[in-house]
Amino acid sequence: MIDSPHSEPNTDGGKTDAGTTRAAHGLGSEFFGQLFQQAVRHSAVLAMPIASTSVLPQPATSTSIGGGTVLPPTEPANLREAGLGLVPLADLILKQLYLTGGLLGSDIAKQLRLPFNVVDEGLVYLREEKCIEVTSGQVLGRVSYRFQLTELGRTRARDAFEQCRYVGPAPVPLEAYVRQCLRQSVSGSVCTPEALAQAFDGLIIRDGLLDELGPAVCSGKSIFIYGPPGNGKTPVANGLGRFLNQNGGSIFVPYALLAENSIITLFDPSLHQPVDALEQAGADDPGVATNADRGRLFRDAGYDLRWRRIRRPIVIAGGELTLEMLDLRYNATANYYQAPLHLKANGGVFLIDDFGRQIVSPKALLNRWILPLEERVDYLTLTTGKKLSVPFEQLIMFSTNLEPRDLVDDAFLRRIRHKIHIPSPDRSLFTDIFRLVCRQHGLDFSPNAVAYLFSQHYDLGRIPRSSDPRDLLQIIQSVCRFRNQEVQLTDELISNAARRFFGEL
Secondary structure, three states: OOOOOOOOOOOOOOOOOOOOOOOOOOOOOOHHHHHHHHHHHHOOOOHHHHHOOOOOOOOOOEEEEEEEOOOOOOOOOOOOHOOHHHHHHHHHHHHHHHHHHEEEHHHHHHOOOOOOOHHHHHHHHHHOOOEEEEEEEEOOHHHHHHEEHHHHHHHHHHHHHHHOOOOOOOOHHHHHHHHHHOOOOHHHOOOOHHHHHHOOOOOOOOOOOOHHHHHHHHHHHOEEOOOOOOOOHHHHHHHHHHHHHHOOOOOEEEEEEEOOOOOEOOOOOOOOOOOHHHHHHHOOOOOOOOHHHHHHHHOOOOOOEEEEEOOOOOOEEEEOHHHHHHOEEEEEEOOOOEEEHHHHOOOEEEEEEEOOOOOOHHHHHHHHHHHHHHHEEEEOOOOOOOOOEEEEOOEEEEEEOOOHHHHHHHHHHHHEEEEEEEEOEEEEEHHHHHHHHHOOOOOOOOOOHHHHHHHHHHHHHHOOOOOOOOHHHHHHHHHHHHOOOOOOOOOOHHHHHHHHHHOOO
């Protein structure tokens, strides 16, 4: 029985994790270096607005990236430029027709996200092979013909499903993905003190912290954020992610990759926020845009529509992170792969939160990433044992409340370019945080509440935490709701909340 894959790549991660065996490298570091030089030579391009209020924007030559530009992937003019073979293209067409029963030539091109003149090569081939037939059409040519499978075509389609059940936009060759990743590296984004401060608006942080974070963002290198628990390491990391997501402009990510005759799905709607014309026009939803609008959209987009234009992604992994999540995940039933988390994070932020508390040991995790952190290249293994070289182009952040030297050795710390300490707040900063939390909860700030906490607790040896004001006020609100009384910062309520919160276990 044939499955019915979605028109969008499946992002459920598959059912079976691929066993990995290390073999000879595929694309090596020299190849990445050559592509980097090519990307630099192509960096001088015109900028365009990131978003448009019109449903059908004018063709774009580049995408604004916070003051810089990203050259979009070029629309292929023929099958060779698309990086596809004739047989793989024909198989994608056969599977589309098998699931739908019949499609216009223009609709086949829309499903595959390819120009019709590219798809037409596959249609001519399949017609010559007597796998498809024309059931109706207009004088406009094959673009307006309605195609359906012959009996031989249905047999070929079933054989294609047995080889790979992927149905959706045509995959992008790995080499093209490498080039695009180098064009839209995080280090190419522009970070200014004013823009960074705006991303941290509403968050009380210590003086000088932005001066440490800014250069780290500009470098695009790894960041190690450490300090006692409850002092805002995760909000600081999220603030950096929010800055790149909102101010870093947009980048391009393909629906799927083609490498060594294997398909790897990459675009993930749960992690990638589209900002392209497809999203604005609702082209994936037949109820939003008309057929004429969708047709114009695909003709006028101005770049390869096998890619989605998205905001720089923020990918967060906590204690659930395992080594298997950092390798290709193989769906043995469908015969294609899902990209690992860090590949989906390329061009954005990958935050390892609560580092040291993962299921996998810190040593094993760090050994996995020593080479990618050094060379900006990672190696993924197919079930055949063939190794693929892929870009490692993200701002990766490790956040921990454990002692760094208890987790990692000097060799790894050397590869982490920026170490940022988030200490416990002093009394002045704690007061500012308490005042902000009171305002957020609709309460009048009471200096006596802060004085009580320091005289009865913090001055006696307890270390203040930035999260204490929020936690204490939530306890006070709960007590007042139970008593059915107005919430106020009285000495009795502060004492009651502190006794509950700071109680010895």
